[in-house]
Amino acid sequence: MFNGIIFxxxxxxxxKKYNKTILIGIKTKSRFSSKDLGSSISCNGxxxxxxxxxxxxxxxxxxxxxxxxxxxxxxxxGHLVNLEKSLTYGQKISGHFIQGHVDTTAVVKKIxxxxxxxxxxxxxxxxxxxxxxxxxASISINGVSLTISKISKNNLYLNIIPHTLKLTxxxxxxxxxxxxxxxxxxxxxxxxxxx
Numbered sequence: 356m357f358n359g360i361i362f363x364x365x366x367x368x369x370x371k372k373y374n375k376t377i378l379i380g381i382k383t384k385s386r387f388s389s390k391d392l393g394s395s396i397s398c399n400g401x402x403x404x405x406x407x408x409x410x411x412x413x414x415x416x417x418x419x420x421x422x423x424x425x426x427x428x429x430x431x432x433g434h435l436v437n438l439e440k441s442l443t444y445g446q447k448i449s450g451h452f453i454q455g456h457v458d459t460t461a462v463v464k465k466i467x468x469x470x471x472x473x474x475x476x477x478x479x480x481x482x483x484x485x486x487x488x489x490x491x492a493s494i495s496i497n498g499v500s501l502t503i504s505k506i507s508k509n510n511l512y513l514n515i516i517p518h519t520l521k522l523t524x525x526x527x528x529x530x531x532x533x534x535x536x537x538x539x540x541x542x543x544x545x546x547x548x549x550x
Contacts, residue, residue: 358439359453362522363383364436364438367433377417399437455498457537459480463477464530475512484538487539496536
């Protein structure tokens with residue numbers, strides 16, 4: 356479980372493709388030790404297991420299911436990923452509860468800059484998830500906890516403040532970029548209960 360408050364990013368340094376999985380190596384300033392091996396780390400909003408630490412890199416296997424559902428299908432060496440360690444009991448929750456189970460992806464359709472804040476227009480790629488979108492609801496984009504400011508059909512709008520841009524890989528987005536989307540878990544369960 357994560358809360359989507361990102362303080363660290365990492366840069367993909369190695370990618371090894373197997374038949375149905377990928378092994379990635381990430382360089383980051385965030386500290387990891389042998390005690391972290393086997394723990395869950397949010398990488399661009401995807402809950403991955405830390406499998407190895409070697410030569411200053413942290414390594415993760417990405418399954419075929421994750422590759423199909425996320426933007427890891429388009430990763431390349433040099434890409435920045437948002438990193439967050441899993442929550443511990445008693446830790447302050449500043450964002451919202453995020454499982455790291457990405458629902459789908461969205462495409463960046465428009466970026467407007469107002470003062471130093473970005474207004475993003477995203478289009479959900481799988482229309483079956485648009486029913487869970489609600490104005491002022493929480494949403495995870497590349498693992499970052501954000502608030503939906505407006506909805507229009509299968510598009511959603513988000514305001515990204517300068518502080519968030521500075522600390523995350525959202526500052527690297529451009530038109531056509533693909534982002535990971537995890538919808539609010541409570542919204543999904545309430546919708547299912549009522550239907």
